[in-house]
Amino acid sequence: xxxxxxxxxxxxxxxxxxxxxxxxxxxxxxxxxxxxxxxxxxxxxxxxxxxxxxxxxxxxxxxxxxxxxxxxxxxxxxxxxxxxxxxxxxxxxxxxxxxxxxxxxxxxxxxxxxxxx
Numbered sequence: 001x002x003x004x005x006x007x008x009x010x011x012x013x014x015x016x017x018x019x020x021x022x023x024x025x026x027x028x029x030x031x032x033x034x035x036x037x038x039x040x041x042x043x044x045x046x047x048x049x050x051x052x053x054x055x056x057x058x059x060x061x062x063x064x065x066x067x068x069x070x071x072x073x074x075x076x077x078x079x080x081x082x083x084x085x086x087x088x089x090x091x092x093x094x095x096x097x098x099x100x101x102x103x104x105x106x107x108x109x110x111x112x113x114x115x116x117x
Contacts, residue, residue, distance in 0.1 A: 057082065080106075 052060065061078060065071035080091045090108050098107045 052082065 060082075061075065064075035064078065066075055077091055080086045080094070081088070084106065086094075086108065090110075093109060094106070098109065099105075100107070
């Protein structure tokens, strides 16, 4: 077992023991909590959608108030995340100099693979 997995298991055991203490000391009802698994969740199995539908995208983008500079900025961030598939850190590092408006090219610096795209 890796150190990280051992640490998670230790934390879970400590939480369970504390809940048992609360049950003994205060009469805390914990039947459902103590049924929780001893392992961390497997996120790959989670039912997260792979993409937004067109109507969901429209609803998302319509929430930004483009009448002020903050709303315009937030709208641009959301478009970079959704349309270009950029990571949060990549969007945070963008500047106006990274955009070639005429060619329609965005230069991404310091990607996850540590190279420029």
